Amino acid sequence: VHFTKExxxxxxxxxxxxxxxxxxxxxxxxxxxxxxxxxVGESGCGKSTVANSLLQLVDPEAGEIIFEGExxxxxxxxxxxxxxxxxxxxxxxxxxxxxxxxxxxxILEAPFRIHPDLKKSxxxxxxxxxxxxEMVDLSRQARHKFPHEFSTGQARRIGIAxxxxxxxxxxxxxxxxxxxxxxIKAAVINLMIRLQEELDLTYLWISHDLHVVKHISDRLGVMxxxxxxxxxxxxxxxxxxxxxxxxxxxxxxxxxxSDEKENFVLEGEVPSPINPPPGCSFHPRCQHAMDVxxxxxxxxxxxxxxxxxxxxxx
Ligand code: SF4
Ligand code: MG
Numbered sequence: 001v002h003f004t005k006e007x008x009x010x011x012x013x014x015x016x017x018x019x020x021x022x023x024x025x026x027x028x029x030x031x032x033x034x035x036x037x038x039x040v041g042e043s044g045c046g047k048s049t050v051a052n053s054l055l056q057l058v059d060p061e062a063g064e065i066i067f068e069g070e071x072x073x074x075x076x077x078x079x080x081x082x083x084x085x086x087x088x089x090x091x092x093x094x095x096x097x098x099x100x101x102x103x104x105x106x107i108l109e110a111p112f113r114i115h116p117d118l119k120k121s122x123x124x125x126x127x128x129x130x131x132x133x134e135m136v137d138l139s140r141q142a143r144h145k146f147p148h149e150f151s152t153g154q155a156r157r158i159g160i161a162x163x164x165x166x167x168x169x170x171x172x173x174x175x176x177x178x179x180x181x182x183x184i185k186a187a188v189i190n191l192m193i194r195l196q197e198e199l200d201l202t203y204l205w206i207s208h209d210l211h212v213v214k215h216i217s218d219r220l221g222v223m224x225x226x227x228x229x230x231x232x233x234x235x236x237x238x239x240x241x242x243x244x245x246x247x248x249x250x251x252x253x254x255x256x257x258s259d260e261k262e263n264f265v266l267e268g269e270v271p272s273p274i275n276p277p278p279g280c281s282f283h284p285r286c287q288h289a290m291d292v293x294x295x296x297x298x299x300x301x302x303x304x305x306x307x308x309x310x311x312x313x314x
Contacts, residue, residue: 001054028228044273046223050206056072056080060073085168100147118167138158171202222245233306243310
């Protein structure tokens with residue numbers, strides 16, 4: 001996924017004035033097959049916009065999304081549809097995403113009705129639905145329940161099974177464990193890890209939950225105000241974050257960084273993308289800000305096996 005500098009993703013148009021807001025600007029992600037890319041950053045940093053544009057839910061103004069060698073943005077509608085099916089979204093609040101008048105079984109049957117070729121590809125729809133329920137460890141009884149009767153854990157599993165029914169290669173998981181209590185969260189994460197191995201899935205994992213991201217991701221990207229601040233091998237960055245924003249983010253999540261100060265708070269708020277600060281967009285909140293930071297935007301440069309956008313390393 002590559003969004004060209006200064007021609008990133010137009011996220012929304014403000015009222016009648018068509019002021020452009022670049023929710024994502026100059027961001028590049030490479031997600032090797034069968035691996036997990038963790039994307040972190042505070043709310044409003046453009047993580048979901050990356051996901052939504054990858055899934056064609058918003059149109060990037062410029063850039064490219066290469067999926068197995070094909071540029072999705074340039075592909076014709078037929079091709080886009082084919083490619084799009086192989087990328088599925090798993091998001092938080094699964095219950096509201098499920099049709100309240102349909103049972104779990106009917107919810108899982110729906111994709112087969114929408115995609116006749118998918119239905120043709122399975123010998124027996126009943127067996128296929130059984131297989132999907134088994135894949136996500138859902139009991140037979142759950143088949144006839146309606147969404148309001150699902151527990152949060154069941155709802156999340158049904159959401160996952162529905163995404164899997166389309167035989168995706170890439171799952172975009174946007175806050176997949178948000179709102180789950182600890183034991184259900186652990187079970188869902190273990191399920192996702194097992195499914196990745198069994199089905200050779202690739203994950204883009206977007207989350208505020210750094211503990212989960214640390215556990216699950218192979219590569220990591222840290223975004224701030226629509227830009228990539230640090231990117232590289234997840235273990236390398238968690239071991240020693242170099243960007244002041246990454247450090248602050250880790251320290252504000254207790255137990256993530258080994259030498260953290262207790263009760264660290266990331267002071268201030270993410271500035272508005274309508275009027276981003278000049279220079280390094282993190283400078284109003286950065287303890288290390290220098291004159292150059294207020295004037296010049298730092299480029300991503302390679303430092304110790306990862307990319308970092310910060311003048312401290314110039
Ligand atoms: Fe802080 Fe300057 Fe680095 Fe930005 S470029 S993170 S303001 S030190
Ligand atoms: Mg989001």
